Amino acid sequence: MTKGTALKRLFLATTVLACATGLASAGDYSKYGIKEDVPGICSYAAIDAKDYSGRTLNVITHAIPVIGEPTALHAQQFQELTGATVNVVHVPFGDLFQRVMIPFQTQQAAYDVLFYASLWIGDFNPYLAEVPAEYQQVSGMQAVTATYRGIASWGDRMLQYTMDGDRHYLKYRADVFDNADAQALFKEKTGRDLTVPATWEEYNEVAAVFTNTDWDGDGAPNFGTAEVTKRDDLMFSAFISRVAPYAKHPDVKGGFFFDLETMTPLVNTPGWVRGLELFVEAQASMPPGGTSFGLGDEIFSFGGGQTLMSYSWDDAFIQAMQEDSPIRNKVAAAMLPGAREVWNRETGAWDSFEDPNRVAYVTWGWTSAVAKDSKNQDMAFDFLCFFANEGNTESDLQIGRFGINPYRDSHFDPAFYETELGWDKAVAETYTTTLKGIDTAPNQVFDLRVPGVGEFMSSLAAGVARAQSGEQTAQAALDGVAAEWNAIVERIGADRVREAYANVVALEDR
Amino acid sequence: MWSRSKTADLTEGRAPALRFPAPVSAWPASHPEGRIPQAQTASRFRRIPVYRQKYIFLLPGLLVLIAVILFPLLFTIRVSFSSWDVYNPGLNNAGGAMYARMWDDARYWEALRRLSVLSISTVLIQYVLGFALALLVWREIAARRFFRVLFLVPMMTTPVVMSVIWRTIFHESLGPLNPILDAIGIGAQPWLSQPGFAFAAVMVVEIWQWTPFMFLLLLAGLLSLPSEPFLAAKVDGAGPIRTFLSVTFPMMGAISVGAILIRAIEASKIMETVYVLTSGGPGTSTETVSYYIYIRGMRDFQIGYSAALSLTYLIIMAVALTLIAKALMRLMVRGAQA
Known part of the structure; x- marks a missing residue:
C-alpha cells in the first residue's frame, strides 16, 4: 500500500466515523428528558430537520409553573432544534383572557401561539386558525380521546390543539x-x-x-x-x-x-x-x-x-x-x-x-391554539405539535406542577403510573379506571x-x-x-x- | 418700579400691593427709556411674541401630561359610551346605556357603601395610630432612629406580597394567628370565612400597611414645628395633655388634613388586599368598588361598562374628597386657629 493510498483510506475512515457519530448524536434526544422519540411530523427528529432561523414566534401562556413552565421548556427546545426565536410571555391567570382578547379585537397579530382555558373557545373561536388536516392525522392527535377532541372543536372544525385533559x-x-x-x-x-x-x-x-x-x-x-x-x-x-x-x-x-x-x-x-x-x-x-x-x-x-x-x-x-x-x-x-x-x-x-x-x-382544561392573523402559522403549528408529541407529553405528565393531565388513550394505562411514577397498583387502577370512566360516561x-x-x-x-x-x-x-x-x-x-x-x-x- | 410702590404703601401704613409696570406707551418723556425712538418702541411691541417662547418650554411637559393623563381619561369617557365587550368589539355608540345599567347595579352601589366605611374607618385609625407613634419618637427616647426606621418597614413592603403573608397569618387551619389566640384563651376565629371577620381582616392589613405613611408625614410635621410656642406653654405651666390639645394639635392641623386626604385618596382605590386576601368574599362582604370594576373589566371583559363604572367612581370620589377636604379644613385648621 502506498503512502497516498493509506492517507486516502484514513481520510475515508475518518469521514465515515464522523458521519456516523453525527447521525448518532442527531438521533439521540434523550438529553431533552424524553424516553422515546415517536416518529412522525411532530417528533424531535422531524422538528430538528426544520430550519426556522431568522424567524420569530410569539407565544402567550400562563404564569410559571402551571402550563407556563412546560411552555418555556418546549419553547427553548424548539428554539434549539429549529433556530427560531421563540418569545414566551407569561401572564397571571386573572389577566390572561384580556391579554389575548384585546389584540384579537384590535386586529393586532400580537401572538402566534396561545395557551388558555379551553372553555374560552366560545369567545375566541372567530380569531383562531383551524388545525390543518396533516396535524389532525398525526399519531398523537389520533390518540386523543373523543371527549377531548370534542373540546378542541367548534362545530366541525378543530380550532384548539389538545395538550391537556381535565375533569372533576x-x-x-x-x-x-x-x-x-x-x-x-x-x-x-x-x-x-x-x-x-x-x-x-x-x-x-x-x-x-x-x-x-x-x-x-x-x-x-x-x-x-x-x-x-x-x-x-x-x-x-x-x-x-x-x-x-x-x-x-x-x-x-x-x-x-x-x-x-x-x-x-x-x-x-x-x-x-x-x-x-x-x-x-x-x-x-x-x-x-x-x-x-x-x-x-x-x-x-x-x-x-x-x-x-x-x-x-x-x-x-x-x-x-x-x-x-x-x-x-x-x-x-x-x-x-x-x-x-x-x-x-x-x-x-x-x-x-x-x-x-x-x-x-x-x-376546564388548558388548551392551545394558533391565531388566525398569525403570519407564522406553519411554525406555530409545528411548535404545538412538537409541544404535544408523545415523548414530551409522557414526560410532562410525570411533573405535577406542569398542570398537564391525561387526554390520550395511552394515558389511561395503569402500568404507566406504576412503572414511571411508582404508584401502587390499586391506586393506579382506581385513577385510570375513574378517568377512563369519565371519558366514556353516558x-x-x-x-x-x-x-x-x-x-x-x-x-x-x-x-x-x-x-x-x-x-x-x-x-x-x-x-x-x-x-x-x-x-x-x-x-x-x-x-x-x-x-x-x-x-x-x-x-x-x- | 415695584420697590417704589412698596415703599409708598408702607409709608401710608397700608399693606404693600403688587403693582405692574406701566405700559411703555405710558412712560413719561423723562423716563430713561422714554427716549426710545418711536420705531424702536414699536419694535418692542413686536418682540412680545418672543416671550411666548416660554410656552414652547412648557410643551414637552404638556404633551406628556396630555398623553399620560388626559388621553386615557378622554378615551375612557369615549369607551363608557360604547358597549364594548367580549361579543361587541370596538367603539360603537351605545349612548348612556352603560350608565343606565349602572344605576340598577345594586352590587356596585353596595361596594361603594362598603368602601366608604372601610376607607373612613381605616384612615381615621391610621391617623390616630400614626400620630401616636410620631409623638412617641418625636421626643428624646432611646433608639429613636431605630424606631423611626422600624415603623416605616410595613410601608416599604409590596402590598401584594404583604397580603399573601397576611392571608397565611389569617389562614384558619394553617396560619399562626388562631393557635396564638387559642393559647391565650380567646379561641380561634373564622378570619376569612365569616363576613364580619373578613372585613376586619382587610381593615387590619390596611391599617398595618399604611399607618407608617401617616407616621412619616406627621413626624415630619412635628419636626418642623417652631419651639417657641412649646416654651411659652411650659412657662405658662401647661401639662403634656394641655400642650398637646392647645399647641401641638392645632399647629399640626394643616399637615393632618394633608395626610388624611392623601391616605383617603389611596384608600379609596383599595384593590390588592381584597384581591389577595378575600377575593371580595365571603359572599360579597369585602367587595370594594375597585375590585368590582376589576371583575367587570378584566374578568368579564365588559370594557364599556367598566369604563362607565370607573368614571362615575372618579366623579363621586372627586366630589366626596373635595367635601371632606373642606370639612377637615374648617374643623382642623380654621377651627384650631379660631
Missing part, C-alpha cells in the same frame, strides 16, 4: 375507608356501612361523621371535606360538580345550563337549588377556613392529609401521590357522587333512580362554552357565594343568577348564545 372526580382516603375502627364509628353514628359515597347526600354524611376527628392519629384534628369554595377562584366548577347529578337528567336532552329551545336559564330550577343547598350544608364539615378555600388550599388540604375527601381536578390527587407525601398510596379516585332523585324539567317533577345518576363533569356535562362565559360564571359564582355566606337562601341566590343570565343573554342576543350553546349540547347529547 372524587378523591378519598382509601386507608380510612378500609379501616375497621372507622367503619365501626360510621356504623355507630349512622346505622349503615361505610362506603365510598355514591350520592352527594352520602358524601355530606360521611364528611360530617369524620369531621373534627383525629382519624389519622397525628394529634391534629382532621376534617371531612375540602372543596373549592372561594368566589372567583374556580368555585363555579365545584358547584357545577355538585349540581350536575340533580339537574342533568339522563333522559332529558337539550341543555343543562339553558333550555336550548327557549334559552331560558335553568340555574334556578329545583335540581340546581338542591345542589346548592347540599354545597352550603357541607360547609360544616370543612376545615377551619374551608369556606374560603381556593384551589391551592383544596390541593394542600387533601394532598396534605388534612381531609378525608375532596373533588376537583387531578392536582390534589397528584399532590397526595408525590414521593414525599405522608399519604402516598393511601388515596383512591372515583367518579363524582351522584343523585337518586333527579329533576326532570320536562315533567316538572323529581324522578327517582335506584342506581344513582352519575354525571361526569368534563371541566351522561356528561361540559362547561358553558359560549360568548361571555366569564360573565356567566362570574355571576353564578357571586350568587353561590351569597348563599354560602348566608346573605341569601339557595333559591333566592339562584333566582338572582337567573335574572342576571337573562340580562346577559338579552345583551348578547339569544340567537348568538343559542348557536354557541348548541355546540355544548351536541357534546353532551352525543
